[in-house]
Amino acid sequence: MDVMNRIYAEARRLGKTIALPEGAEERTVRAALIAKEKGLARPILLGGEDEVRAALKKAGGEADGVEVLDPTRSPKAPAYAEALHELRKNKGLSLEDARKLVADPMYYAAMMVKEGDADGYVSGAVNTTANTFRPALQIIKTAPGIPLVSSAFVMVVPDCSLGEEGVFVFADCALNPNPNPEELAAIALASAQTARSLVGMEPRVALLSFSTKGSAEHELVDKVAKATAIAKEKAPELLLDGELQLDAAIIPEIGRRKAPGSPVAGRANVLIFPDLEAGNIGYKLVQRLAKAEAIGPVSQGMAKPVNDLSRGASVEDIVNVIAITAVQGA
Known part of the structure; x- marks a missing residue:
């Protein structure tokens, strides 16, 4: 694409x-x-x-x-x-x-x-x-129901079949250092809209963590799980799931094994990072190591x-x- x-x-x-x-x-x-x-x-x-x-x-x-x-x-x-x-x-x-x-x-x-x-x-x-x-x-x-402005990068990864034939939306990679669960849910919903309006793809949103579906116990995992529940309640029609490890989010066979029955696992094209450290490091790793094009940062959440x-x-x-x-x- x-x-x-x-x-x-x-x-x-x-x-x-x-x-x-x-x-x-x-x-x-x-x-x-x-x-x-x-x-x-x-x-x-x-x-x-x-x-x-x-x-x-x-x-x-x-x-x-x-x-x-x-x-x-x-x-x-x-x-x-x-x-x-x-x-x-x-x-x-x-x-x-x-x-x-x-x-x-x-x-x-x-x-x-x-x-x-x-x-x-x-x-x-x-x-x-x-x-x-x-x-x-x-x-x-900000837009109705969105409490904060966030940012996203559209990542275009060459020679990649994952995501949307190598295209992903990553958020938040530039603005919010440590979003709480409500803010993280808002970032997920805004990023889904960015995927639709800007890239023209149907969003499949994964909220990322170092845990998949309770495989680890920690307050950081709890934050992502709570954000997932909030986002699902606000947009029940959206293909969205969490908490998911990165491999479970984008690799089909790992997604099937770690999160069976998930509507997103293994085929996510919108990746929501739990905080700015993870998001900023993540997009730069993909940009530099995979020679991906990073389009952005794109602001999202404004009316x-x-x-x-x-x-x-x-x-x-x-x-x-x-x-x-x-x-x-x-």
Whole structure:
């Protein structure tokens, strides 16, 4: 399965609008030009108009028609400020402070998404993860029934018949250090949605542990077992099981032996790690030793899509994340 080509094709079909609040940043500008040229999205570069247009000119794209929007000059800014004040006044936000916030491209981008003027936003080439998600969590918030934002990687393993012909979703590998059972269940449900919407595969979700179905006794095993029960209660139609050791989750003959009757064991394509240490180590082991492509991290759990870039992201990385965000906004 060529995952990125599928994502590109779906992004072209959807024609979504993606806000880029780091609109004068060189890589972001070049990525916006490429995304527009490829038809992946309608990108909007946010920032000081003079600075953004200078960056566009430097990138050779001044006449290419990528939209530039300066929050300090926007005719929608007063209405956004009113809406933000209404949303946050119980938290002590004054109208004056709301006006100041919407002049910030990051908060303006979040308000664009909240008000339906953009389908998602992408940031992080120069901003921290906290700066990217703070406006999103205050304004867009998480999806109904999902208490936290998490992250996933789509792993494409060459010459592999396991999972979905070598394609897996791994979570959480970048955000939540030690999720409790309720949070772990939420990560599992959000990851299943990522598998469906982004990869186009029917999820078979395994919550991983060093134990399979009570083969070991420990509080860490109990956490995964409880998370499995919570997730099953919330989504009884979902193919999901745990706790499962990795081999029992993805190797058919071991799954049949260790977890007979499981709807997932031996054929899982969505792997939920019990904590960030396991998830981060796990995806990097597969990436480096199996020479797998690691697409992400993809943010999940927001009511509308917001994605955070690595500050070392390449232009190609940013183009890919713009396309991913567009597909998540379907």
